[in-house]
Amino acid sequence: MVRGVYFLSTLRMFKKQLTRFLTLVAIIIVSVGFMSGLGEVEEKINNNFHKYYVSQNISDLTIKSGGILSASNKQYLLDTFGEENVMFGFYNDYQIDDSVFRVYILNLDVMKVNKFKLVRGILPTVDQEILVEEGSKGMKSFDLRQEVELNDPQLQAILGGNTKFYVSGIVKSPMFLIKDKEPSIISGKDVDYCIYINRTNSLLTTDAYIALENRDLFNSFSKDYEKKIEELKTSLSEKLGVSKEAILSLYENYGIFSLHAYAEKVGDIAIIFVIFFLLVTSLVVFSTMTRLIDEERGQIACLKTLGYTNTKILGKYLLFMLLSCVIGGAIGLPVGIALTYLIYASFDTQYFMPQFVSGISITYFVLTLGIIILASLLVTYFTGLKLVRNKPATLLTPKAPKSGKKVFLEHIPFVWNRLSFKYKSSFRNVLLFKSRFFMTVISIIGSTVLVLSGLGLLDNTIKLSAGSALIMLAVALIIFAGILSALVIYNLANINISERSREISTLMVLGYNNSEVTGYIFREIYIMSIIGALLGIPLAFWFMSFVFGFIDFGTVGDVNWFTWIVGPIATIFFTFISTLLLRKKITKTDMNASLKIVD
């Protein structure tokens, strides 16, 4: 029976605090969704490409010996790297008329390394047939069956006088990942076409394409990989008698290298903002819970006098917290997955992205939600414990009202005497409840800094015409930070109203009309949000300098001047929307109920 009534009282708390509960859930959805979504992007890209590289057996090294590789050298390479990981052939870049052709001459029937995907058509069946790389923004292509004339003396010599070819198939090679221009060997020129010619003549094996057996070493250009490649370049050049410059690696593949550099930038940005989001969210959860417990002081006292244990009394609040985290997390996870996908997909405008592997990676999700849950449960428990450790008698007597105090402004009579007492009261209130003031202002500063940083990043990406993935990231940051900011302000304003229901009803009984009452309460919220928005500007300046330095991209100087105005105005706009939405809550306050209660 006792259990039943306890359950009922818990249920009623949820009902009474529904707005606060839902706001908290929404904050966790936005925060966890953003953190897990952004956090997973780098890993997702690296993982997907890792799988792709393995499946295509991409070449880590290309040896361009310049002459025909000797049988013993070939054997050495096959023995060292394994039969399956070495392919011999020839490639060179040719300027033919106005275009640069990259021409591969390979045994296309046995592609052990750099396996391409046949997009359309068939593999060549006769000598006149060739394959051509699929077109993109930066590279041109030919149609199936189209005639291609390769008028180059060297090529002519190699291919036995033949200059006319027909396209039998169009392929996608892993060596051309970028959709932009890939630089050619001819200095200052980019590759316009890439052609694959099928020959098995061993006279044409001047190059070796080598894939390393240990695929995990690559790990998106890891330090170990770099070391290994350097070692191999040295040892191979000695062994084969070629210069080190003749051995190319993935570091020289602009497309692949820039892709991972981008992914790393996204990862760096993610780390900074995940930490920042985490701080803001924890702070908001912290103040929400401490203020909830404080408000329920009377009820806690009542349960305590009835002999309920501290754990049981606090269980209600722990449940409140845990449930909002679990629901928020459950909805935040798919939001995060969608965000990861969105940013991943936005790389598609610049790179040929392998298909998104929809497996769920939850490192960031588990980590961020775990920290929020742990921190908030601890905070709830210890705030609650501090309260319930009081003797019930102390709890039952109403909390001594904070003594009104003179604030610093009152010592400047010139200013103070000119203020209407409504402002006097607001200033005193704002400064009297210091912890409430600081928590509110810091939360608002945090949200303002996030919005400003998103805008600043967007300014820089646009100015530096960076990849659309970074633009997408900046836009996502602005949206998520904006929503978080709005929710934080709404939450704080909502709590403020609950805490002051008594003052509100007193004003109503005194005959204050709706706009006078709402003005009385909202004035403080505006004061705090203006202070937060203004302090957010220098902090965002400092934070952005740090961010741009950390990701080695952009400068604070490149942030548009009006961004510094738009950011704080957004904060104040969110405050305006929040107060608009909460107006009803104030005007609907029950005059009688609040007046009777000693809180």
Next chain:
Amino acid sequence: MAFLKLENVTKEYKTDAGGFKALSEVSFELENGEFVVVLGPSGAGKTTLLNLLGGMDTATSGRIELDGKVISDLGSKELTYYRRTDIGFVFQFYNLMPNLTALENVELATEICKNALSPEETLTSVGLASKFKNFPAQLSGGEQQRVSIARAVAKNPKILLCDEPTGALDYATGKNVLKLLYDVSKQHNKLVIVVTHNQALKSMADKVLYIKNGKIEKIVKNKKPKSIMEIEW
């Protein structure tokens, strides 16, 4: 023509178990300058009556008229204006703004009234001349209630409504507060209505309204009200 006149006033609350009449067909008349005590047990309808008189709630049916103005059919905006100008309310728990000084708490009310009295003079008249700049937390319970009374009086309202004004005060302090309210009624010629469950107060009132189960049981007129200082309980 009576100053305050109630005719067949009924207040019905909708509950899950159907309608509940907190007040049923209540009629009475009161005059200006009277000190009236409303007596009755808990749940009799005292607070409901006070809420209707104070414009904090509206009657389901019936008619309330104050100083020639019908207030029972006012809309919510007009009711706000009515509370602003015609009603002074004294609360059981004082309901002062914790962050305003005693004087500023009185100003909180006078600032929005047209015919308000001087806040300084009113506070002085309730014996708080030396406490203008004190915040509520720096005042005793009795002093806080005096500020609350000063706040109600300074509005210069037509009626003063007091909801268990001594409920949170000790015996001696409570007596002083009641004396103050009585003096206000006589010196300012105001209708003062005090709601209480303290039977002892009936002998100090000009009129006593006995209320029970949502109905006026009886109205007793005291020819010679006793001074509060002579009453013991």
